[in-house]
Amino acid sequence: MTRVDSTAEVQSEVRGKSGRMVRWEPGRHILRDAWFPVAHTPVLGSTPVRRYVHSQPYYIVREGDRFRAFEFHPEELKRRGKEASEFTGGTGEYPLVDRYGFTWVWYGNPDNADPALIPDIPFLPSRRSMPAYARVTNFFHCTYELVLENVLDLTHIDFVHGNFAGTFESEDDRITVDSTSETVTMVRTIKKKPTSEYQKKVLGVREKFQDVTTVTHVFIRSGICFLHAHYTSAPSMPLMQNNTPESPFLTRADAIFGLEQCPDITYRKNWPKTGPMVAAQDEAMLNPQNPRYLFEAPGPDMNTRFDTAGLVYRRRHQELLERQQMGDYSYNTDIGDGAKIAEILKVRRMR
Numbered sequence: 001m002t003r004v005d006s007t008a009e010v011q012s013e014v015r016g017k018s019g020r021m022v023r024w025e026p027g028r029h030i031l032r033d034a035w036f037p038v039a040h041t042p043v044l045g046s047t048p049v050r051r052y053v054h055s056q057p058y059y060i061v062r063e064g065d066r067f068r069a070f071e072f073h074p075e076e077l078k079r080r081g082k083e084a085s086e087f088t089g090g091t092g093e094y095p096l097v098d099r100y101g102f103t104w105v106w107y108g109n110p111d112n113a114d115p116a117l118i119p120d121i122p123f124l125p126s127r128r129s130m131p132a133y134a135r136v137t138n139f140f141h142c143t144y145e146l147v148l149e150n151v152l153d154l155t156h157i158d159f160v161h162g163n164f165a166g167t168f169e170s171e172d173d174r175i176t177v178d179s180t181s182e183t184v185t186m187v188r189t190i191k192k193k194p195t196s197e198y199q200k201k202v203l204g205v206r207e208k209f210q211d212v213t214t215v216t217h218v219f220i221r222s223g224i225c226f227l228h229a230h231y232t233s234a235p236s237m238p239l240m241q242n243n244t245p246e247s248p249f250l251t252r253a254d255a256i257f258g259l260e261q262c263p264d265i266t267y268r269k270n271w272p273k274t275g276p277m278v279a280a281q282d283e284a285m286l287n288p289q290n291p292r293y294l295f296e297a298p299g300p301d302m303n304t305r306f307d308t309a310g311l312v313y314r315r316r317h318q319e320l321l322e323r324q325q326m327g328d329y330s331y332n333t334d335i336g337d338g339a340k341i342a343e344i345l346k347v348r349r350m351r
């Protein structure tokens with residue numbers, strides 16, 4: 001992993017290694033050859049459900065114990081089979097894997113669809129899902145790069161979700177950012193942050209302040225992110241959110257909480273219910289941003305040290321894009337560095 005944690009390095013991240021400004025054109029370019037978790041597996045049945053990845057359609061259906069993903073509605077498969085694209089190698093059927101309670105489909109060359117490339121999610125059991133109350137679905141009306149930038153923007157949590165997470169005051173506030181060719185990991189360590197309204201009124205936390213460690217781990221190709229926050233005297237639990245790029249105008253955010261990492265049963269049942277409210281707070285910020293990026297060329301952004309993770313994300317995204325534009329869709333060996341994520345998240349590894 002590569003670590004960036006000084007202001008000077010942040011500025012060089014804006015400019016990139018060559019000294020040129022990193023081009024940032026969210027919604028304009030597509031990264032291929034990745035697994036996308038497009039549906040909570042328990043919702044699938046014999047009636048096909050349709051999902052999109054970068055506007056490519058996937059019809060997913062349960063056949064007994066088996067799940068299949070097709071390029072066309074199964075009833076049209078015979079008639080339209082000849083139209084099958086390169087994404088299914090001309091067969092009309094995509095590679096599919098059921099893991100961590102999600103149905104993962106491959107977007108790219110099916111010959112490269114190695115299940116070993118599915119991310120390791122240490123806080124979720126690999127062979128079963130979570131109860132319905134721990135699974136949520138939200139939508140953001142913007143391209144997925146903006147969702148990921150938002151997730152990696154530390155300050156937005158204090159200002160947009162202050163009622164749930166606590167406001168911006170603190171005694172000390174530090175970040176570190178690590179990255180590989182495929183991931184960006186941000187850790188924020190805060191001392192003496194005011195206990196939030198939600199923690200006081202709903203959870204009954206009496207302490208006035210919390211020391212908080214927040215971790216965000218983002219997968220650049222697919223948009224998957226892991227989120228977790230530890231508070232000194234309030235419960236929390238990790239979650240995985242898919243952030244699937246359905247189109248440049250719509251991101252599907254299916255999230256699943258790692259219930260078994262949290263001993264507080266009341267919190268386990270109630271915290272996922274805040275999902276739609278938290279998502280609505282983000283949507284209010286993201287929806288108006290999208291046309292500004294898609295239809296008007298933005299000028300250079302102003303940045304502070306708190307934008308480091310977003311800037312590293314832009315640079316890593318650009319590096320992947322340049323590699324793919326040269327025809328190289330492979331994964332570099334540094335993705336193995338992500339294996340320490342259970343340690344960083346401070347979660348118990350599930351089976």
Ligand SMILES: [Fe+2]
Nearest residue numbers: 156160161282
């Ligand atoms: Fe947010």
